[in-house]
Amino acid sequence: MCGSFRRTSRALTQLYEQALRPLGLRATQFTILQVLALAGEVSQGQLGGMLAMDSTTLTRTLEIMGRHGWITERRGRDRRERRLRLAKAGEVQLNRALPAWEKVQSRLRRQVGEQAWNSLLHLTNQVTDLITN
């Protein structure tokens, strides 16, 4: 199962990133932009929880995204935390990327079929929940 997921994950990532390459945006980065747009301000640890990603992994990715000016950070009341928000440039970049992303996705959805597509979304999230809770 792990092997199957990793293989499909690689294939999907290559497919989607092909569409984002002209924008200089990677799949992980796109996902983070999207999450921040929906969630507003979150701490690095919370973001890691949402993505099932080690919080220290985010240190490196967020450093890159900050370099591009896509996110802003500030210290919260608990000064150990980094609280992250989408910057204006990040919003712009997300809006530029969305059409390309959606285009790849809708084409794939059609090929896979509505039924299978919905099952997959449901089942993958179910597995993630099982593992992380």
Added chain:
Amino acid sequence: MCGSFRRTSRALTQLYEQALRPLGLRATQFTILQVLALAGEVSQGQLGGMLAMDSTTLTRTLEIMGRHGWITERRGRDRRERRLRLAKAGEVQLNRALPAWEKVQSRLRRQVGEQAWNSLLHLTNQVTDLITN
């Protein structure tokens, strides 16, 4: 979909690798050992095709595995190709890892349920096939 798969992939990888850590074996490496045990001798490109992994990515991973003596390589008739086989030490390592791997997997399969488990295997492979063919 890409985000869901990548998230689940991370969660699964952490779960399975936890079990392999005492053996110093990573998920990708385990998978390669398994594939070589089943497929016998294959070229680097063929292996990449089976795993939906860029052939040049394998250059680095195979270098590590060769360092451990888990695989052997030789040039084929076409001298551009690297033909790979499981070495004795790789077979030993695979057999040591299998119980731990299976233990994690059977526990997860029970939690997920037979129905969902089988659907997932089928659907993930279907998506991979769609993208890579």
Added chain:
DNA sequence: CCACAATCAATGTATATACATCTATTGCGA
């Protein structure tokens, strides 16, 4: 209030991963 455990993120290190480019070979058409 204070010592100490717990928590958050930063850093060091190793592997995974892909693409662009390069080198060596092969195959093929004239």
Added chain:
DNA sequence: TCGCAATAGATGTATATACATTGATTGTGG
């Protein structure tokens, strides 16, 4: 057979990813 396109990997570079360890801060029991 010769020249050139195609192919298989190797290499340079950038990002993704996790874990172990560390530093800073917070919470808590005495």
